[in-house]
Amino acid sequence: MKVVYSIEDLRKTVQTWRKSGETIALIPTMGALHDGHLSLVSIGRSYCQRTIVTIFVNPTQFGENEDLATYPSDFIQDKKILEKANVDLLFAPSVKEIYPSDFATQISVKGLSQEMCGAIRPGHFEGVATVVTKLFLQALPDTAIFGEKDFQQLQVIRRLTADLNIPVKIISGPTVRDADGLALSSRNSYLSESELKIAPVLYSTLKSAAQAIKANNSNIEHICEGALQSLLTAGFLSVDYFDVRDENTMMTVTKIKGAERIFCAAHLKGARLIDNFKL
Numbered sequence: 001m002k003v004v005y006s007i008e009d010l011r012k013t014v015q016t017w018r019k020s021g022e023t024i025a026l027i028p029t030m031g032a033l034h035d036g037h038l039s040l041v042s043i044g045r046s047y048c049q050r051t052i053v054t055i056f057v058n059p060t061q062f063g064e065n066e067d068l069a070t071y072p073s074d075f076i077q078d079k080k081i082l083e084k085a086n087v088d089l090l091f092a093p094s095v096k097e098i099y100p101s102d103f104a105t106q107i108s109v110k111g112l113s114q115e116m117c118g119a120i121r122p123g124h125f126e127g128v129a130t131v132v133t134k135l136f137l138q139a140l141p142d143t144a145i146f147g148e149k150d151f152q153q154l155q156v157i158r159r160l161t162a163d164l165n166i167p168v169k170i171i172s173g174p175t176v177r178d179a180d181g182l183a184l185s186s187r188n189s190y191l192s193e194s195e196l197k198i199a200p201v202l203y204s205t206l207k208s209a210a211q212a213i214k215a216n217n218s219n220i221e222h223i224c225e226g227a228l229q230s231l232l233t234a235g236f237l238s239v240d241y242f243d244v245r246d247e248n249t250m251m252t253v254t255k256i257k258g259a260e261r262i263f264c265a266a267h268l269k270g271a272r273l274i275d276n277f278k279l
Protein backbone atom coordinates (compact mmCIF):
# COMPACT_ATOMS: atom_id res chain seq x y z
CA MET A 1 0.00 0.00 0.00
CA LYS A 2 1.26 3.42 -0.95
CA VAL A 3 1.03 6.11 1.76
CA VAL A 4 0.96 9.76 0.66
CA TYR A 5 0.66 12.91 2.70
CA SER A 6 0.37 15.64 0.04
CA ILE A 7 -2.38 16.47 -2.47
CA GLU A 8 0.31 16.59 -5.17
CA ASP A 9 1.42 12.99 -4.52
CA LEU A 10 -2.20 11.82 -4.29
CA ARG A 11 -2.93 13.37 -7.70
CA LYS A 12 0.20 11.85 -9.28
CA THR A 13 -0.87 8.34 -8.30
CA VAL A 14 -4.47 8.93 -9.35
CA GLN A 15 -3.26 10.20 -12.76
CA THR A 16 -1.17 7.06 -13.30
CA TRP A 17 -4.19 4.88 -12.56
CA ARG A 18 -6.41 6.97 -14.82
CA LYS A 19 -3.91 6.65 -17.69
CA SER A 20 -4.22 2.89 -17.49
CA GLY A 21 -8.03 3.17 -17.43
CA GLU A 22 -8.52 2.07 -13.82
CA THR A 23 -11.54 3.08 -11.73
CA ILE A 24 -11.18 4.49 -8.22
CA ALA A 25 -13.20 4.22 -5.00
CA LEU A 26 -12.64 6.70 -2.18
CA ILE A 27 -13.36 5.88 1.48
CA PRO A 28 -12.94 9.00 3.65
CA THR A 29 -12.33 8.26 7.35
CA MET A 30 -11.00 9.92 10.48
CA GLY A 31 -8.95 6.83 11.36
CA ALA A 32 -9.28 4.65 14.50
CA LEU A 33 -10.44 2.05 12.01
CA HIS A 34 -12.86 -0.78 12.80
CA ASP A 35 -14.84 -3.42 10.88
CA GLY A 36 -17.38 -0.79 9.82
CA HIS A 37 -14.65 1.02 7.87
CA LEU A 38 -13.41 -2.28 6.43
CA SER A 39 -16.89 -3.09 5.16
CA LEU A 40 -16.83 0.25 3.28
CA VAL A 41 -13.44 -0.72 1.81
CA SER A 42 -14.82 -4.01 0.51
CA ILE A 43 -17.85 -2.23 -0.98
CA GLY A 44 -15.40 0.16 -2.69
CA ARG A 45 -13.42 -2.74 -4.06
CA SER A 46 -16.55 -4.37 -5.47
CA TYR A 47 -17.22 -1.23 -7.54
CA CYS A 48 -13.72 -0.14 -8.57
CA GLN A 49 -10.25 -1.48 -9.37
CA ARG A 50 -8.42 0.87 -6.98
CA THR A 51 -9.29 1.91 -3.44
CA ILE A 52 -8.11 5.02 -1.64
CA VAL A 53 -8.70 5.44 2.10
CA THR A 54 -8.19 8.86 3.62
CA ILE A 55 -7.37 9.37 7.29
CA PHE A 56 -7.89 12.95 8.39
CA VAL A 57 -9.30 14.06 11.74
CA ASN A 58 -11.08 17.08 10.36
CA PRO A 59 -10.95 19.91 12.92
CA THR A 60 -13.69 21.98 11.27
CA GLN A 61 -16.40 19.41 12.04
CA PHE A 62 -15.73 19.48 15.80
CA GLY A 63 -17.43 22.03 18.03
CA GLU A 64 -15.50 24.03 20.62
CA ASN A 65 -16.32 21.72 23.52
CA GLU A 66 -16.06 18.49 21.57
CA ASP A 67 -13.43 15.76 21.47
CA LEU A 68 -11.02 16.94 18.74
CA ALA A 69 -8.04 16.83 21.14
CA THR A 70 -8.86 13.34 22.40
CA TYR A 71 -10.27 11.76 19.24
CA PRO A 72 -8.90 8.17 19.13
CA SER A 73 -5.98 7.70 16.81
CA ASP A 74 -3.51 4.88 16.08
CA PHE A 75 -1.91 5.54 12.73
CA ILE A 76 0.46 2.54 12.81
CA GLN A 77 -2.38 0.15 13.61
CA ASP A 78 -4.64 1.76 10.97
CA LYS A 79 -1.89 1.35 8.36
CA LYS A 80 -1.57 -2.35 9.19
CA ILE A 81 -5.33 -2.83 8.96
CA LEU A 82 -5.48 -1.14 5.55
CA GLU A 83 -2.47 -3.06 4.22
CA LYS A 84 -4.13 -6.31 5.24
CA ALA A 85 -7.32 -5.17 3.50
CA ASN A 86 -5.31 -4.63 0.28
CA VAL A 87 -6.08 -0.94 0.06
CA ASP A 88 -4.03 0.63 -2.76
CA LEU A 89 -3.44 4.07 -1.33
CA LEU A 90 -3.67 5.75 2.05
CA PHE A 91 -3.93 9.54 1.97
CA ALA A 92 -3.12 11.04 5.37
CA PRO A 93 -2.76 14.79 4.98
CA SER A 94 -1.82 17.22 7.74
CA VAL A 95 -4.22 19.95 8.86
CA LYS A 96 -2.02 22.50 7.03
CA GLU A 97 -2.25 20.52 3.79
CA ILE A 98 -6.06 20.64 3.90
CA TYR A 99 -6.51 24.05 5.51
CA PRO A 100 -3.63 26.41 4.66
CA SER A 101 -3.60 29.54 6.84
CA ASP A 102 -5.47 31.64 4.22
CA PHE A 103 -8.24 29.06 3.73
CA ALA A 104 -11.59 30.90 3.51
CA THR A 105 -14.20 28.72 1.80
CA GLN A 106 -17.05 26.79 3.34
CA ILE A 107 -19.59 24.43 1.79
CA SER A 108 -22.97 24.64 3.43
CA VAL A 109 -25.97 22.44 2.60
CA LYS A 110 -29.10 24.30 3.67
CA GLY A 111 -32.04 22.52 5.30
CA LEU A 112 -30.61 19.02 5.77
CA SER A 113 -27.67 20.38 7.79
CA GLN A 114 -29.85 22.27 10.24
CA GLU A 115 -31.87 19.28 11.48
CA MET A 116 -31.02 16.78 14.28
CA CYS A 117 -27.22 16.55 14.69
CA GLY A 118 -26.90 19.84 12.80
CA ALA A 119 -29.12 21.61 15.34
CA ILE A 120 -27.24 20.09 18.28
CA ARG A 121 -23.77 20.53 16.74
CA PRO A 122 -23.83 23.89 14.90
CA GLY A 123 -21.22 24.03 12.11
CA HIS A 124 -20.64 20.25 12.16
CA PHE A 125 -22.08 19.48 8.73
CA GLU A 126 -20.44 22.56 7.19
CA GLY A 127 -17.11 21.09 8.33
CA VAL A 128 -18.02 17.67 6.93
CA ALA A 129 -19.33 19.11 3.65
CA THR A 130 -16.25 21.26 3.14
CA VAL A 131 -13.69 18.51 3.79
CA VAL A 132 -15.57 15.89 1.75
CA THR A 133 -15.86 18.30 -1.19
CA LYS A 134 -12.12 18.94 -0.97
CA LEU A 135 -11.31 15.21 -0.80
CA PHE A 136 -13.53 14.58 -3.85
CA LEU A 137 -11.75 17.30 -5.83
CA GLN A 138 -8.33 16.12 -4.68
CA ALA A 139 -8.83 12.42 -5.47
CA LEU A 140 -11.43 12.70 -8.28
CA PRO A 141 -12.77 9.18 -7.59
CA ASP A 142 -15.51 7.39 -9.52
CA THR A 143 -17.31 6.35 -6.34
CA ALA A 144 -17.16 7.25 -2.67
CA ILE A 145 -18.47 5.06 0.12
CA PHE A 146 -20.07 6.26 3.37
CA GLY A 147 -21.68 4.34 6.24
CA GLU A 148 -25.40 4.47 7.00
CA LYS A 149 -24.78 4.86 10.74
CA ASP A 150 -24.10 8.53 9.94
CA PHE A 151 -27.22 8.70 7.79
CA GLN A 152 -27.69 12.47 8.00
CA GLN A 153 -24.06 12.94 6.95
CA LEU A 154 -24.66 10.57 4.02
CA GLN A 155 -27.64 12.65 2.84
CA VAL A 156 -25.74 15.94 3.24
CA ILE A 157 -22.95 14.47 1.07
CA ARG A 158 -25.44 13.17 -1.52
CA ARG A 159 -27.03 16.64 -1.71
CA LEU A 160 -23.75 18.55 -2.13
CA THR A 161 -22.52 16.07 -4.75
CA ALA A 162 -25.70 16.53 -6.77
CA ASP A 163 -25.90 20.30 -6.26
CA LEU A 164 -22.27 20.92 -7.23
CA ASN A 165 -22.41 18.43 -10.14
CA ILE A 166 -19.46 16.52 -8.76
CA PRO A 167 -19.12 13.40 -10.93
CA VAL A 168 -18.77 10.96 -8.02
CA LYS A 169 -21.26 8.15 -7.38
CA ILE A 170 -22.13 8.02 -3.67
CA ILE A 171 -22.64 4.51 -2.33
CA SER A 172 -23.84 3.74 1.19
CA GLY A 173 -22.76 0.81 3.35
CA PRO A 174 -25.04 -0.77 5.98
CA THR A 175 -24.21 -0.16 9.64
CA VAL A 176 -21.92 -2.83 11.07
CA ARG A 177 -22.84 -3.91 14.62
CA ASP A 178 -21.39 -5.82 17.52
CA ALA A 179 -23.18 -9.10 18.36
CA ASP A 180 -25.21 -7.18 20.99
CA GLY A 181 -26.44 -4.69 18.37
CA LEU A 182 -24.21 -1.72 19.23
CA ALA A 183 -23.28 0.13 16.02
CA LEU A 184 -19.50 0.15 15.53
CA SER A 185 -17.98 3.60 16.01
CA SER A 186 -14.48 4.86 16.76
CA ARG A 187 -15.97 6.72 19.73
CA ASN A 188 -17.15 3.46 21.37
CA SER A 189 -13.60 3.25 22.75
CA TYR A 190 -14.59 6.09 25.14
CA LEU A 191 -17.20 3.86 26.85
CA SER A 192 -16.53 2.22 30.20
CA GLU A 193 -17.35 -1.45 30.82
CA SER A 194 -20.66 -0.58 32.47
CA GLU A 195 -21.56 1.86 29.69
CA LEU A 196 -20.85 -0.84 27.10
CA LYS A 197 -23.65 -2.83 28.73
CA ILE A 198 -26.12 0.06 28.43
CA ALA A 199 -25.11 1.17 24.92
CA PRO A 200 -26.80 -1.71 22.96
CA VAL A 201 -30.16 -0.63 24.43
CA LEU A 202 -30.10 2.18 21.86
CA TYR A 203 -30.47 -0.30 18.99
CA SER A 204 -32.99 -2.55 20.76
CA THR A 205 -35.10 0.54 21.57
CA LEU A 206 -35.00 1.65 17.92
CA LYS A 207 -36.15 -1.83 16.87
CA SER A 208 -39.00 -1.96 19.43
CA ALA A 209 -40.15 1.53 18.45
CA ALA A 210 -40.11 0.47 14.77
CA GLN A 211 -42.30 -2.53 15.60
CA ALA A 212 -44.72 -0.38 17.58
CA ILE A 213 -44.92 2.19 14.77
CA LYS A 214 -45.60 -0.52 12.20
CA ALA A 215 -48.44 -1.77 14.40
CA ASN A 216 -49.82 1.72 15.13
CA ASN A 217 -48.79 4.14 12.39
CA SER A 218 -50.83 7.07 13.76
CA ASN A 219 -49.15 7.22 17.14
CA ILE A 220 -45.56 8.06 16.12
CA GLU A 221 -44.98 10.98 18.49
CA HIS A 222 -46.25 9.07 21.50
CA ILE A 223 -44.15 5.97 20.64
CA CYS A 224 -41.00 8.10 20.23
CA GLU A 225 -41.60 9.85 23.56
CA GLY A 226 -41.99 6.43 25.27
CA ALA A 227 -38.79 5.15 23.61
CA LEU A 228 -36.88 8.25 24.74
CA GLN A 229 -38.05 7.72 28.32
CA SER A 230 -37.00 4.07 28.23
CA LEU A 231 -33.47 5.08 27.14
CA LEU A 232 -33.26 7.35 30.20
CA THR A 233 -34.52 4.50 32.39
CA ALA A 234 -31.86 2.19 30.90
CA GLY A 235 -29.12 4.59 32.04
CA PHE A 236 -28.59 7.10 29.21
CA LEU A 237 -27.90 10.52 30.72
CA SER A 238 -29.80 12.49 28.10
CA VAL A 239 -31.31 12.07 24.66
CA ASP A 240 -30.81 14.75 22.00
CA TYR A 241 -33.56 13.36 19.78
CA PHE A 242 -35.59 10.23 19.10
CA ASP A 243 -37.51 11.08 15.94
CA VAL A 244 -39.06 9.59 12.87
CA ARG A 245 -37.89 11.53 9.82
CA ASP A 246 -38.25 11.42 6.07
CA GLU A 247 -34.90 9.97 5.01
CA ASN A 248 -34.51 12.40 2.09
CA THR A 249 -35.56 15.71 3.64
CA MET A 250 -34.73 14.83 7.28
CA MET A 251 -37.99 16.51 8.30
CA THR A 252 -40.25 14.97 10.98
CA VAL A 253 -43.23 12.97 9.76
CA THR A 254 -46.51 11.96 11.34
CA LYS A 255 -47.31 9.05 8.98
CA ILE A 256 -45.16 6.28 7.49
CA LYS A 257 -45.24 6.31 3.71
CA GLY A 258 -42.17 4.19 2.92
CA ALA A 259 -39.10 6.45 3.03
CA GLU A 260 -38.73 7.02 6.74
CA ARG A 261 -36.22 6.15 9.43
CA ILE A 262 -36.11 6.49 13.19
CA PHE A 263 -33.09 8.52 14.26
CA CYS A 264 -31.62 8.78 17.73
CA ALA A 265 -28.73 10.51 19.49
CA ALA A 266 -28.21 9.77 23.18
CA HIS A 267 -25.50 10.48 25.73
CA LEU A 268 -23.61 8.17 28.05
CA LYS A 269 -20.92 9.72 30.20
CA GLY A 270 -18.17 8.49 27.86
CA ALA A 271 -19.72 9.29 24.50
CA ARG A 272 -22.66 10.57 22.53
CA LEU A 273 -24.05 7.70 20.44
CA ILE A 274 -26.08 7.98 17.24
CA ASP A 275 -27.98 5.28 15.40
CA ASN A 276 -30.95 4.90 13.05
CA PHE A 277 -33.39 2.25 11.83
CA LYS A 278 -35.18 2.05 8.49
CA LEU A 279 -38.94 1.79 8.83
Ligand code: PAF
Nearest residue numbers: 028029030058128131150
Ligand atom coordinates in the same frame (compact mmCIF):
# COMPACT_ATOMS: atom_id res chain seq x y z
O1 PAF B 1 -17.60 9.96 8.94
C1 PAF B 1 -16.46 10.42 9.11
O2 PAF B 1 -15.55 9.72 9.54
C2 PAF B 1 -16.18 11.87 8.79
O3 PAF B 1 -17.26 12.67 9.09
C3 PAF B 1 -15.72 12.08 7.33
C4 PAF B 1 -16.81 11.69 6.34
C5 PAF B 1 -14.47 11.26 7.04
C6 PAF B 1 -15.40 13.56 7.09
O4 PAF B 1 -14.39 14.00 7.93
